[in-house]
Amino acid sequence: MGPLVVNEIISPETNLFFAFIIGIAFGFVLEINGFSSSRRLAGMFYGYDTTVLKVFFTAAIVGMIGILFLSLFGMLDLSLIYINPTFLWSAIGGGVIMGAGFILGGYCPGTSFAAASIGKLDALAFIGGLFIGIFIFAEGYPLWEGFYEAKDLGYPLLNNLIGTSRGMMTFLIILVALAMFWVGEWAEKKFARADYKINQH
Amino acid sequence: MTKDNNPKMYMNPYLGGALLGLVLVFAFWVSGRGLGASGAPKSLIVAGVEAVAPAHASTATFYKEYGSAKENPWKAWLVFQMMGVVVGGFISGAFAGRLKFEVEKSPKITNKIRIIFALIGGILFGFGSQLGRGCTSGSALTGMAVLSVGGFVTMAAIFGTAFGLAYFARKLWI
Numbered sequence: 001m002g003p004l005v006v007n008e009i010i011s012p013e014t015n016l017f018f019a020f021i022i023g024i025a026f027g028f029v030l031e032i033n034g035f036s037s038s039r040r041l042a043g044m045f046y047g048y049d050t051t052v053l054k055v056f057f058t059a060a061i062v063g064m065i066g067i068l069f070l071s072l073f074g075m076l077d078l079s080l081i082y083i084n085p086t087f088l089w090s091a092i093g094g095g096v097i098m099g100a101g102f103i104l105g106g107y108c109p110g111t112s113f114a115a116a117s118i119g120k121l122d123a124l125a126f127i128g129g130l131f132i133g134i135f136i137f138a139e140g141y142p143l144w145e146g147f148y149e150a151k152d153l154g155y156p157l158l159n160n161l162i163g164t165s166r167g168m169m170t171f172l173i174i175l176v177a178l179a180m181f182w183v184g185e186w187a188e189k190k191f192a193r194a195d196y197k198i199n200q201h
Numbered sequence: 202m203t204k205d206n207n208p209k210m211y212m213n214p215y216l217g218g219a220l221l222g223l224v225l226v227f228a229f230w231v232s233g234r235g236l237g238a239s240g241a242p243k244s245l246i247v248a249g250v251e252a253v254a255p256a257h258a259s260t261a262t263f264y265k266e267y268g269s270a271k272e273n274p275w276k277a278w279l280v281f282q283m284m285g286v287v288v289g290g291f292i293s294g295a296f297a298g299r300l301k302f303e304v305e306k307s308p309k310i311t312n313k314i315r316i317i318f319a320l321i322g323g324i325l326f327g328f329g330s331q332l333g334r335g336c337t338s339g340s341a342l343t344g345m346a347v348l349s350v351g352g353f354v355t356m357a358a359i360f361g362t363a364f365g366l367a368y369f370a371r372k373l374w375i
Binding site: 002003004005006010015016017018019020021022023024025026027028029030031032033034036037038039040042043044045046048051054055056057058059060061062063064065066067070075076080081082083084085086087088090091092093094095096097098099100101102103104105106107108109110111112113114115116117118119120121122123125126127128129130131132133134135136137138139141142144145147148153155156157158159161166169170173181193195196199200201 | 209210211212213214215216217218219220221222223224225226227228229230231232233234235236237238239242243245246247250261262263264278279281282283284285286287288289290291292293294297299300301302303304305306307308315316317318319320321322323324325326327328329330331332333334335336337338339340341342343344345346347348349350351352353354355356357358359360361362363364365366367370371373374375
């Protein structure tokens with residue numbers, strides 16, 4: 001049955017409407033978890049607030065399990081969903097540059113839009129930077145095109161790399177995530193700050 | 202006011218993460234793709250350059266490869282999704298009483314310093330998101346959910362670098 005648009009159950013126009021609805025849910029969840037706060041996001045890297053770790057990895061494992069079960073019940077054809085290609089050098093290089101941007105800027109692109117929506121002016125500056133950075137990449141593209149296209153591995157999946165099933169891979173990642181949640185809870189007690197309060201249920 | 206009925210409190214992070222995961226699964230079920238963010242400003246830049254400098258857009262490699270010859274950038278899925286993000290974030294902030302113009306920062310630095318570093322961070326993140334074929338949402342989170350090796354590599358590179366540089370950037374945050 002799914003993906004609905006690929007199987008022509010909904011039209012491309014309806015798909016764009018759903019993109020808007022999905023975006024509302026995405027932005028709502030980001031904001032209600034405090035991803036609209038740069039100090040909360042940056043807290044991840046000093047241990048005083050590890051919400052990023054908890055939300056990000058819970059979302060990733062729920063995503064993995066959900067996609068797995070929809071596929072098992074015949075509701076989602078995994079051969080029709082978009083898989084990110086892996087170009088190894090640019091994945092690492094891009095990630096390193098993004099990591100530097102994260103710790104200096106305090107946001108990532110999605111969270112900066114959620115933060116700007118509630119009036120964070122530092123998020124607006126970050127968004128301005130995003131446009132400049134993307135424009136620089138586009139204009140200078142011939143300079144880094146070789147690096148961008150290098151080490152094309154196709155569409156490898158982690159379970160194939162390790163040589164196990166999709167289900168077992170998901171199970172192993174859940175175990176790793178649980179261990180990281182435990183570290184996160186420990187860090188929030190160890191690195192708690194007098195000038196910062198974690199304000200959540 | 203007791204802890205549980207403070208309207209400005211954030212959601213429990215594990216519950217919030219589970220909801221985010223369900224939004225991601227719904228996106229795959231409807232559209233066959235996950236969440237993203239950096240693709241939306243890219244589409245707007247491509248559309249902007251095509252409108253302002255069509256001659257340049259028709260010769261420069263990047264615009265030829267990602268321009269309207271392949272997809273109308275104004276009708277890109279991620280542009281609609283990001284418009285939704287702004288609306289959804291606003292709704293949550295309005296209900297929680299968090300709508301306020303402010304610059305968020307460590308008490309040790311000035312607003313000006315914070316804005317300058319936010320701009321620099323944005324430039325780096327914008328550039329890196331293009332090189333890495335997606336940001337924390339599109340490459341790391343969505344890539345991991347479909348078990349893409351690239352998703353895990355990008356996630357490790359983003360978080361590893363941010364941890365590695367945290368000491369040098371500490372005055373911005375603590």
